[in-house]
Amino acid sequence: MMMVRKSKGLGERHQKILDFIASYQREHKHPPSIREIGIHCGISSTSVVNYYLDQLEKNGHLERDRKISRGMRLTGNTPLGDMFRVPVLGVIQAGEPIPIPSSDFNTFTAEDSIEVAMSLMPTKEKGKDLFALKVQGESMIDAMINDGDIVILKPAQDAHNGEMVAVWLSDRNETTLKYYFKEKDGYRLQPANPTMKPIMLKKTEALEIKGKVVMVIRKVDRYN
Amino acid sequence: MMMVRKSKGLGERHQKILDFIASYQREHKHPPSIREIGIHCGISSTSVVNYYLDQLEKNGHLERDRKISRGMRLTGNTPLGDMFRVPVLGVIQAGEPIPIPSSDFNTFTAEDSIEVAMSLMPTKEKGKDLFALKVQGESMIDAMINDGDIVILKPAQDAHNGEMVAVWLSDRNETTLKYYFKEKDGYRLQPANPTMKPIMLKKTEALEIKGKVVMVIRKVDRYN
DNA sequence: ATAATACTCGAACGCCTGTTCTGTGTCAAG
């Protein structure tokens, strides 16, 4: 009954156009013209570009200011400017396992997410597969992280000494954020607050590193 | 010798054009045309707009892609996209007074500053006269703020109970970040970490509120 | 006063750009 040409919603060309607009805008700070889109996407006719642009507008991926040159803008979670979008996968709390990114967490799930300015991002892990978690409860206080804070993590299964990691201690059924140190007899999980004592783990105890902490953001609007 | 028409660097019209471009871009996600600038800035001729645009380009406030419609972009500290630029006025540490914004801190001082996504901003204090300070030393640990953290503040001389404020205790020659509570016999400055004891102040002791904490950002790249 | 400089206007030129129309080839349903 229903005919499917290439894929259901977005064809390869739709995606290519969308990507080009985003990269062009990022570089030039203004959208491309129809003809420029055509050239860079291998479309020889302006009418075809217009054809796709109309579809993208119908699907809600794009907004157009008709009659205005370069009058288009990407909608939805395509951050313009120099910022990064990080999906908030869930909450992190002491007694619960850590949600980690699934394979297809980059899909069009317009789930909850936050935007972070590129210029704030440490090192060059600019927006690989970063993800964010909202801290629930006050169990991370010894990591100097409060209830309601947002932690941005980079997925990882292991870590170097001195890195702050999110770990799941299955033996203790506990999630925690600590500085990671491997020692001869096991592991040491050091709180950020030097006045607090580290957790010492024997090699036999399970320790699952879920990610490295890249950034912590605390919005202080808990007053009224 | 030197002739000064209106002001030295930027005339009123230059500023008006700059502001219009910024607001137009923020709303439409693409730059305005020369004619649009003319209309909204009270300039009847496109050549005059072009005239000012050339000057702005020469002064480095603008970049132009000649021959390309709407081919202009603001340079310097004019964040595109939906983000906010907050100037970093200095450091905050226990033994030093708190730098606060001067009257003309919005001028073209291309000093150090950070960008924060609009969507991260609490409440509607979107970028009034916010400013940021870099925390130096570990004296703010009881506010769950670590060495190297960036705190974003809103200027204030007083506060409501329960708000986190940056205060300067001149009697003790001390700067600190605490939750503020006014009590019958004085003030109570409560650390964020509930396991730590508050500072009790008599009414006679000087307490200068310098700002309210709006946000805390911690970049965790202290590993290599 | 005179000249120089800064600023403003209006109009015209021509490329840039979005729009529209006609035509072609493909593929699946009837």
Add this chain to the structure above:
DNA sequence: CTTGACACAGAACAGGCGTTCGAGTATTAT
């Protein structure tokens, strides 16, 4: 096979838009 929706190309049109030029008006220096 025929039909029709779909994907695409090319050309032509009209208006958008940056550019340029000639000219007029202030303001300032000499």
